[in-house]
Amino acid sequence: MMNIVAMTPELFTRFWPVFSAIIQAEETYAFDPCLNEQQAFDLWCTLPVETYAAVENNTVLGSYFIKANASGPGAHVSNCGYMVADAARGKGAAKVLCQHSKQRALAMQFNAVVSSNTVAVALWQKLGFEVIGRVPKAYRHKQLGFVDTLVMYQWLAADESVA
Amino acid sequence: MMNIVAMTPELFTRFWPVFSAIIQAEETYAFDPCLNEQQAFDLWCTLPVETYAAVENNTVLGSYFIKANASGPGAHVSNCGYMVADAARGKGAAKVLCQHSKQRALAMQFNAVVSSNTVAVALWQKLGFEVIGRVPKAYRHKQLGFVDTLVMYQWLAADESVA
Numbered sequence: 137m138m139n140i141v142a143m144t145p146e147l148f149t150r151f152w153p154v155f156s157a158i159i160q161a162e163e164t165y166a167f168d169p170c171l172n173e174q175q176a177f178d179l180w181c182t183l184p185v186e187t188y189a190a191v192e193n194n195t196v197l198g199s200y201f202i203k204a205n206a207s208g209p210g211a212h213v214s215n216c217g218y219m220v221a222d223a224a225r226g227k228g229a230a231k232v233l234c235q236h237s238k239q240r241a242l243a244m245q246f247n248a249v250v251s252s253n254t255v256a257v258a259l260w261q262k263l264g265f266e267v268i269g270r271v272p273k274a275y276r277h278k279q280l281g282f283v284d285t286l287v288m289y290q291w292l293a294a295d296e297s298v299a
Numbered sequence: 300m301m302n303i304v305a306m307t308p309e310l311f312t313r314f315w316p317v318f319s320a321i322i323q324a325e326e327t328y329a330f331d332p333c334l335n336e337q338q339a340f341d342l343w344c345t346l347p348v349e350t351y352a353a354v355e356n357n358t359v360l361g362s363y364f365i366k367a368n369a370s371g372p373g374a375h376v377s378n379c380g381y382m383v384a385d386a387a388r389g390k391g392a393a394k395v396l397c398q399h400s401k402q403r404a405l406a407m408q409f410n411a412v413v414s415s416n417t418v419a420v421a422l423w424q425k426l427g428f429e430v431i432g433r434v435p436k437a438y439r440h441k442q443l444g445f446v447d448t449l450v451m452y453q454w455l456a457a458d459e460s461v462a
Contacts, residue, residue, distance in 0.1 A: 245437065270431055
C-alpha cells in the first residue's frame with residue numbers, strides 16, 4: 137500500500153541514494169550531478185512550497201516537489217519535479233505522485249522534460265500534459281550528447297476565474 | 300554615448316524607479332509587483348551571474364542580468380532579463396543590451412516573453428531568437444487578463460563542441 141506523505145529530513149535521507157543516482161546519471165535532470173545530500177535537500181525540500189514522498193513498507197518509492205513556476209502575474213502556474221526509484225518501476229508511483237500534485241495546482245508547467253526520456257513524456261501525455269515547446273539541444277545527456285528538452289503544460293482549474 | 304557597465308548598488312538605486320514602474324505595471328514581468336528595492340536588487344543583481352547597466356550622461360537607460368537557465372546538463376543555456384526606461388525608447392538600448400548579452404552565452408532561452416508585448420517579441424525575433432513554445436494563459440496581464448507567454452531561444456555557439 138503506497139502512501140503519499142509530507143517529506144521529512146529522515147525520509148529524504150532514505151531517498152538520497154535514489155536522488156543521487158538520478159542526478160549522477162545526467163539523463164533526466166538539469167541538476168548539478170555533484171550536489172551533496174544537504175544541497176539536494178535544500179533544492180528539493182526547502183526552496184519549493186511543498187515536497188511529498190511516496191512510501192510503501194517503510195521504503196521511499198519516489199518524491200515530488202511543487203512550487204510556483206514564476207512570481208506575481210505568473211504565480212498561478214505551478215511547477216513540479218518528480219523522481220522515482222528504479223526499484224519501484226511498474227508500481228505506478230510516478231502516476232500517483234503526479235495525480236497528487238495536480239490536485240494542488242491551477243495550471244502546471246514542466247520546463248525541461250528531456251526528450252529522450254520517452255517513458256516520462258508518454259506518462260505526462262497520458263496524464264493530460266501537452267508538449268507546447270521544444271528547446272533545441274538544451275540538455276547535455278551523458279550518453280547521447282545534446283538532446284532537446286520539452287516544455288509541457290496543462291491547465292487544471294475548472295474555471296479561469298479561480299486561478 | 301551609451302556605455303554598458305557592470306551594475307552597482309548606486310546605479311541600481313538610480314534605476315529603481317524604472318524597475319518599480321515595470322513590475323507594478325504587471326504587463327511584462329512575472330515578478331512580484333510589491334518587491335522593494337532591496338529585494339529587487341537581490342533578484343536582479345545578486346542571484347544572477349552578472350548584471351549590466353546601459354548608462355548615458357549619468358542616466359541608467361536600461362539593464363540586464365545573465366544567469367544559467369538550468370544547472371548541470373542544462374547549464375550551457377543562459378537566461379537573461381532586460382528592462383529599459385520608457386524615456387529611453389527609440390535609443391536602441393534593448394538591442395544594445397541584448398547584443399552585449401549574446402556575446403556572453405553559448406545558447407539563450409527566454410522562458411516567459413509575454414505574448415502581448417509585441418515590441419519585445421519583434422525585437423527578439425529581429426535579433427535571431429525563435430519562438431519555440433507558447434504557454435497558454437501563463438501570465439495574468441493587469442489590463443488584458445490571462446495572456447500566453449512565449450518561450451524564445453537561440454543557439455549562439457559557433458560549434459557544438461564548445462558548449
